[in-house]
Amino acid sequence: MNVTRLKIATFLLALYPLIRLLVFAATDNLGANPIEFITRSTGTWTLVGLMLTLTITPLRKMTGWNSLLRVRRMLGLFSFFYASLHFITYIWLDQFFDLGAIIHDVYKRPFITVGFSAFILLIPLALTSSNAMIRRLGAKRWQQLHKLVYLIAILGVLHYVWLVKKDLTQPLIYAGVLTLLLGWRLWHARETK
């Protein structure tokens, strides 16, 4: 597959969660608690996006398919896009800009604090995603900055683990995938030393 096709395919796939939500909204299929549904869905797809972004490097190294690197930025930006929707859903639909309640939540509740931190940390990565910014920062500093994504992914999974009432199956699946992805990096770094 050539790079342009790969990019178009990735773009369309990454739009799927948004289109799904819009179709559900238009056909009254968001269930009894639409705001909860939207919050969950955008949160889930943020995590999926982050995991996919982190899969690119191991997959490229294992398959030698170097064009994959050309869609990593798009996947990262889509993760940020869904994280923003998730954040806006919380601020606007869920809390309706009740600043007092939001501050109280961020301060008192670990899962919101952790999720909020992860979102804040994503912002500099999104802002420096352009080629021009890579040039301005220099490849080395840019790479160091973008290593933040490991921390962000860990915080994102922790955010999920902490919010569930009891059944940890889903969050633990993400935790497992993330452990594999980060573990591979540690292993690979040692091998190539």
Added chain:
Amino acid sequence: VRLAAAANARYSTTETPTPYKSVTTYNNYYEFGTDKSDPAENAQNFRTHPWTVSIEGEVKHPKVWDIDALIKAFPLEDRTYRLRCVEGWSMVIPWVGFPLASLIKQVEPTGNAKYVEFTTLHDPAQMAGQRIGVLDWPYTEGLRLDEAMHPLTLMAVGLYGQTLPNQNGAPIRLVVPWKYGFKSAKAIVRIRFTDKQPQTAWGRAAPSEYGFYSNVNPAVDHPRWSQAKERRIGEFFKRDTLAFNGYGDQVAQMYRGMDLRKYY
């Protein structure tokens, strides 16, 4: 099946009931799965007949009731109650049922009876959620005897004038409207009177998060989220949560002198 019941205006709210579809498709009933939509799907073939409810423990007249006889034994009432889930959402549900007090008076608790324990059916073959260890099955709940005797405490056998749908706790469930929803045990097979405070399923799972009383209280947050507000299903804006879910006039006196932060 349509149930003949007399409207009880005294104990009913005049607020608009939550649509039937929401009441029957958005359920927390972990025996049938942990997603809100799971119970409506997985409880379809749940067998509610034959069914017995055993009344036992510290009572003068223990009895094993057949469910059909039990439903006919006491006059049914239509009662529309608010329901506040510990997760921060709420509904208004028109239940059909009879006061638990009627049943209790009939079996005559002994002087040792201080608490009442409710046990849900344990049948992993039918209840897929019981095949995974989310909670320590069977589900148990408990009330103090005076709470159980309170006229608001209902044994529900229907909603919206019809037999209770399986996903809402058929054939018979408890409804305690001033407490968080999980106190209202579903698919009850045993009601046991005890001298000691019974263990509850959620209390065993996370004692710091789900206390024995679990009265709706906007001033006492869940350790991981605020209880100050709630979203009424079907509404956009959150509304303030009321102390005792708005039933304070009727129930607050039972807790006079108790530190409700300690006895959450």
